[in-house]
Amino acid sequence: xTMISRAVLPLPLLLAAAASSLSFQACAAADVExxxxxxxxxxxxxxxxxxxxxxxxxxLFGVVGRKAATxxxxxxxxxxxASGITWTPDKIDAYVTAPKKVVPGGKMKxxxxxxxxxxxxxxxxxxxxx
Amino acid sequence: xxxxLSGGKTRLSVIRHTAGLVLAAAGFLATAPAAHAVPSFxxxxxxxxxxxxxxxxxxxxxxxxxKFKIGGYTDSDGKGxxxxxxxxxxxxxxxxxxxxxPAPDKSSPNNNHSLDEASVxxxxxLSDKIGAFVQATYDGIGQRTxxxxxxxxxxxxxxxxxxxxxxxxxxxxxxxxQDPFNSMPxxxxxxTASALGFGQGGAGTLINGGLEQRVTGVSAYTFWNNMVxxxxxxxxxxxxxxxxxxxxxxxxxxxxxxxxxxxxRLAVFQDLKKQAFNAGIxxxxxSLQPDRxxxxxNKFNDLGVDASYQFLGTRxxxxxxxxxxxxxxQTRNQLVATDxxxxxxxxxxxxxxxxxxxxxxxxxxxxxxxxxxxxxxATLYSDGFANGSPxxxxxxxxxxxxxxxxxxSWGAPWANVRLGAQYTMYNKYNGAKTNYDGNGxxxxxxxxxxxxxxxxx
Numbered sequence: 001x002t003m004i005s006r007a008v009l010p011l012p013l014l015l016a017a018a019a020s021s022l023s024f025q026a027c028a029a030a031d032v033e034x035x036x037x038x039x040x041x042x043x044x045x046x047x048x049x050x051x052x053x054x055x056x057x058x059x060l061f062g063v064v065g066r067k068a069a070t071x072x073x074x075x076x077x078x079x080x081x082a083s084g085i086t087w088t089p090d091k092i093d094a095y096v097t098a099p100k101k102v103v104p105g106g107k108m109k110x111x112x113x114x115x116x117x118x119x120x121x122x123x124x125x126x127x128x129x130x
Numbered sequence: 131x132x133x134x135l136s137g138g139k140t141r142l143s144v145i146r147h148t149a150g151l152v153l154a155a156a157g158f159l160a161t162a163p164a165a166h167a168v169p170s171f172x173x174x175x176x177x178x179x180x181x182x183x184x185x186x187x188x189x190x191x192x193x194x195x196x197k198f199k200i201g202g203y204t205d206s207d208g209k210g211x212x213x214x215x216x217x218x219x220x221x222x223x224x225x226x227x228x229x230x231x232p233a234p235d236k237s238s239p240n241n242n243h244s245l246d247e248a249s250v251x252x253x254x255x256l257s258d259k260i261g262a263f264v265q266a267t268y269d270g271i272g273q274r275t276x277x278x279x280x281x282x283x284x285x286x287x288x289x290x291x292x293x294x295x296x297x298x299x300x301x302x303x304x305x306x307x308q309d310p311f312n313s314m315p316x317x318x319x320x321x322t323a324s325a326l327g328f329g330q331g332g333a334g335t336l337i338n339g340g341l342e343q344r345v346t347g348v349s350a351y352t353f354w355n356n357m358v359x360x361x362x363x364x365x366x367x368x369x370x371x372x373x374x375x376x377x378x379x380x381x382x383x384x385x386x387x388x389x390x391x392x393x394x395r396l397a398v399f400q401d402l403k404k405q406a407f408n409a410g411i412x413x414x415x416x417s418l419q420p421d422r423x424x425x426x427x428n429k430f431n432d433l434g435v436d437a438s439y440q441f442l443g444t445r446x447x448x449x450x451x452x453x454x455x456x457x458x459x460q461t462r463n464q465l466v467a468t469d470x471x472x473x474x475x476x477x478x479x480x481x482x483x484x485x486x487x488x489x490x491x492x493x494x495x496x497x498x499x500x501x502x503x504x505x506x507x508a509t510l511y512s513d514g515f516a517n518g519s520p521x522x523x524x525x526x527x528x529x530x531x532x533x534x535x536x537x538x539s540w541g542a543p544w545a546n547v548r549l550g551a552q553y554t555m556y557n558k559y560n561g562a563k564t565n566y567d568g569n570g571x572x573x574x575x576x577x578x579x580x581x582x583x584x585x586x587x
Contacts, residue, residue: 040446045181056205
């Protein structure tokens with residue numbers, strides 16, 4: 001009985017945990033899909049997500065965690081080169097919100113994305129690019 | 131003159147001889163100019179064609195393309211060694227509902243295959259602040275080579291009231307060719323059309339191609355906060371000798387442009403990324419002396435309003451609407467004095483409305499409505515017109531396929547092509563639905579099927 005109890009009692013918890021995990025993954029997947037759309041709308045004119053494919057701006061493949069101004073064969077402003085930034089999610093979020101505030105003198109011609117939800121979705125998508 | 135307009139010029143040559151400059155203007159606009167989207171810009175910026183052009187081809191600009199043009203064609207990916215040269219070839223098949231009699235110059239009465247044009251472009255950044263879009267074209271129908279559209283500009287970006295502001299100067303050869311939006315005559319739909327068809331009638335306003343390539347002008351412009359655009363400029367006619375040197379031919383000289391010619395433009399623009407719009411007004415005030423050796427000129431005051439809307443979304447589904455209305459007031463002193471017109475005053479108005487949809491920046495469909503309406507004048511609008519009326523109206527339908535020009539496309543950024551089918555239907559042509567030319571030809575007889583292959587590299 002004890003054995004059965006041990007086996008049975010955790011099951012609802014396990015199911016709940018599994019459901020929660022699936023739900024989280026579904027939400028995350030949804031965020032990534034939405035983020036892909038945000039990227040297409042806001043970023044894709046100047047940035048590719050293909051590794052090594054630089055447009056006017058550098059490839060954003062592997063951007064999360066990357067040190068700024070380090071993509072080979074990409075062109076950067078002196079301001080960004082001197083910024084010492086590492087593209088953590090927080091830093092990307094701040095930069096996408098107001099590029100010229102984070103990197104004064106930078107050359108990215110983008111006014112910023114005001115929606116926090118869209119930035120979160122964009123970050124979820126960028127995090128998959130590795 | 132643009133080669134694609136050669137058919138229209140031929141049709142109107144009789145009118146031009148009798149009516150002088152009003153129809154010298156009209157003669158240049160019987161068909162729309164061919165479009166320009168050149169891969170050298172893509173090579174310079176590192177962008178794909180689709181970044182700047184709706185449907186990845188043609189002159190209909192995205193907000194990014196609008197800003198690139200205002201910026202003087204100088205934006206780049208920061209890498210050197212880019213050669214600002216491109217080429218373009220347009221070939222086509224034209225079939226009209228009823229054969230033309232007489233046949234267009236150097237062509238058959240119907241079912242014509244043609245090499246419409248082959249062009250080379252100096253297009254791109256010449257220095258940090260100077261860029262160019264200069265086209266030379268071989269006209270496969272007129273069989274001659276000449277200067278085509280030209281726009282060389284300087285642009286400087288600074289801040290005014292804490293907002294990014296561009297100050298620029300354009301030197302160009304066609305009023306409106308320097309305009310960054312998609313609704314003025316030079317750059318509006320149809321972006322290419324048959325040189326052997328019937329265009330949009332036998333009469334048109336001065337700003338609708340009436341001066342193209344035969345003038346040179348300079349204008350100063352500003353673009354404040356990516357929102358407000360303002361421009362002011364003036365033009366002078368090229369001398370017949372200069373026109374001849376540029377391959378345009380002395381015979382088509384439109385005459386001397388008045389020294390008081392003014393071109394102006396005001397517009398508001400919003401780029402919301404998912405969508406964009408612009409609305410504005412523009413004008414061209416001028417006079418033309420058709421016979422350079424004899425005093426006497428005619429005045430033109432063109433005033434236009436225009437607007438565009440673009441739904442851009444994720445660029446998978448892109449829809450646009452463009453419209454313009456031009457009202458021209460004519461004062462025909464020279465024409466009346468030389469018996470080229472009955473009425474000293476006259477009006478000519480043009481309306482255009484078109485809507486397009488593109489799927490995956492590859493498959494496109496466009497529908498357009500055009501209406502030309504003016505006051506009647508039995509002498510001015512005589513041969514080839516009914517009721518002394520310049521009125522023409524109709525619809526244009528186009529379907530096209532642009533397989534390349536995207537990030538992962540074959541040959542990017544060197545090759546692009548558009549294949550299209552265009553059908554123009556006329557409700558009214560040169561003043562009447564039926565028998566507009568007095569020889570039994572109806573407006574619908576001019577309905578034109580135009581199949582084209584248009585490539586650039």
